[in-house]
Amino acid sequence: MSSQPFSETDHNQHKRVSSRSNPGFLERLSDTAGGTVVGVALFFLSFYVLFSNEGRALQTASSLDEGLSQVVSLVPSSGLDRQNDNHLVHLSARLRTSSPLHDPNYKVMVQAVKLKRQVEMYQWVEYRESKDYQEDGETKTETTYTYNTEWKSELINSRNFDKEIGHINPGAMAVESVTVVAPEVRVGPFLLSKGLVEQINDFQTLSLRGFPASDFDTFLTVDGDYFYHTPYPRRPEVGDVRVSFSFAGLSGEGSYPGPAETVSVVAMQRGENLMPFKTKSGDTLEILYLQELSAQEVFEKEHQYNTMKTWGLRAAGWALMFLGISLTIRIIHTLVDWVPILRELVSLGLKLFALCVSCSLSLLTIAVGWLFYRPLVAAALGVVALLPVLIARSRVPAKKHQ
Known part of the structure; x- marks a missing residue:
């Protein structure tokens, strides 16, 4: 990398131009591999943030309810x-x-x-x-x-x-x-x-x-x-x-x-x-x-703050997962970036892939958190979700009998 002397445009402003040779394919692949390692670390960190956040939210809500009752x-x-x-x-x-x-x-x-x-x-x-x-x-x-x-x-x-x-x-x-x-x-x-x-x-x-x-x-x-x-x-x-x-x-x-x-x-x-x-x-x-x-108003405000913090950490966990997946699969973009048209299509496809996968895995992790920390609530929600299927299946034999 070389640097050229700066050009004086004003006493309080100047420009400096530096140059570097374009990296070769192996060099770019090596840089991408380093990003992949960081991406994998962020990916697993996002699971911890999302999962532990559900436990924290439940503990805080339970503590506030306990406090209000006493x-x-x-x-x-x-x-x-x-x-x-x-x-x-x-x-x-x-x-x-x-x-x-x-x-x-x-x-x-x-x-x-x-x-x-x-x-x-x-x-x-x-x-x-x-x-x-x-x-x-x-x-x-x-x-x-x-x-x-x-x-x-x-x-x-x-x-x-x-x-x-x-x-x-x-x-x-x-x-x-x-x-x-x-x-x-x-x-x-x-x-x-x-x-x-x-x-x-x-x-x-x-x-x-x-x-x-x-x-x-x-x-x-x-x-x-x-x-x-x-x-x-x-x-x-x-x-x-x-x-x-x-x-x-x-x-x-x-x-x-x-x-x-x-x-x-x-x-x-x-x-x-x-x-x-x-x-x-x-x-x-x-x-x-x-x-x-009043005491009731104090605890209501604390519940509101807990809800805001929970959603904020959920958003942060999703962002970490999206960034982690994007960095992990960036190596695919590096393999085809020498073809202009293919490069743009692959880049768009990888972004959509990272968006879809991060949303799905984030929701799944939150659901697992509910199942782990609130098994009864999660089971009740599961039963409610399956009710339409059970009702539909229960009506099938009756139709056959007719």
Whole structure:
């Protein structure tokens, strides 16, 4: 493979052309054989995803039904009742934290469960676009490199650019992104577990309108909802930094930036702590929704989520199977790709074959999963499916007798 010097079209754009000799039949066959190995691995992985997903869905549904049959709904104003220890409980109440969260560097303060500082740097970003074409018996690749300046939260290493000269980024950010979490979060009289607190992620941007910018030095400017480490936020240069803040789970009594949020929780009570509840079906129930819901509504939402996840994994399993079959039989396309007309027909036929086989095997695997995890349901469905045949056969002797 050879590479030609790039052609300069602009300071922030250039093209580079590379060429490679067209692979021979044996080389293409060898590459296809490697894809076949990957295809076989994906094919068997799809069976595991499809089959285990049915068991997971059943276990989750059983755990939710078990939880709904046992859950005790509490009234937060009634206080702590120790008779409910080690029982699954449900309550809806406002979030409470002992003190506000603050960032001393920017003098930001908010009473919430979480406070996130998001840092971005103005940096060079490289984009590349490639196209292949045939010339003089070789495959040539023309790659166009374009460089733009953008605000990015991750550090971009300009040493990996095709052309670093004139597009150099700093090696580190002056300020780091960080998320601060309240040490204690309460709902009613209860202290939330770490797992419940992790589910509070409804981050909202903290508005900086009316923020007293005079409290800072001349190199820190407030513009919109950002702190800029430059006196010229509308004309940033590479290396300039801007900072925004967001919060999740308001838990204060004041009016700024809003009243405390009401959440609905389903978990196990142990003293004043809310903890994970282990069901007999094998799942763990530790649920939090950022809205006021009854126990019935909480479990209905969990059932809906379980259904969506089940169908999502079914689709993922089918996609893995389709891709695996396509890669496995691609070697047939390689054997005939030197005949243009035959190549197109074979390619279409192989795609249809992979589609049909993957659909059939996916449905069969799901059916086997039902038979394995839900034998009674599968048997009942089988009987229902055979009823028309049995009825038809039962009528045959009667007609012969007539």
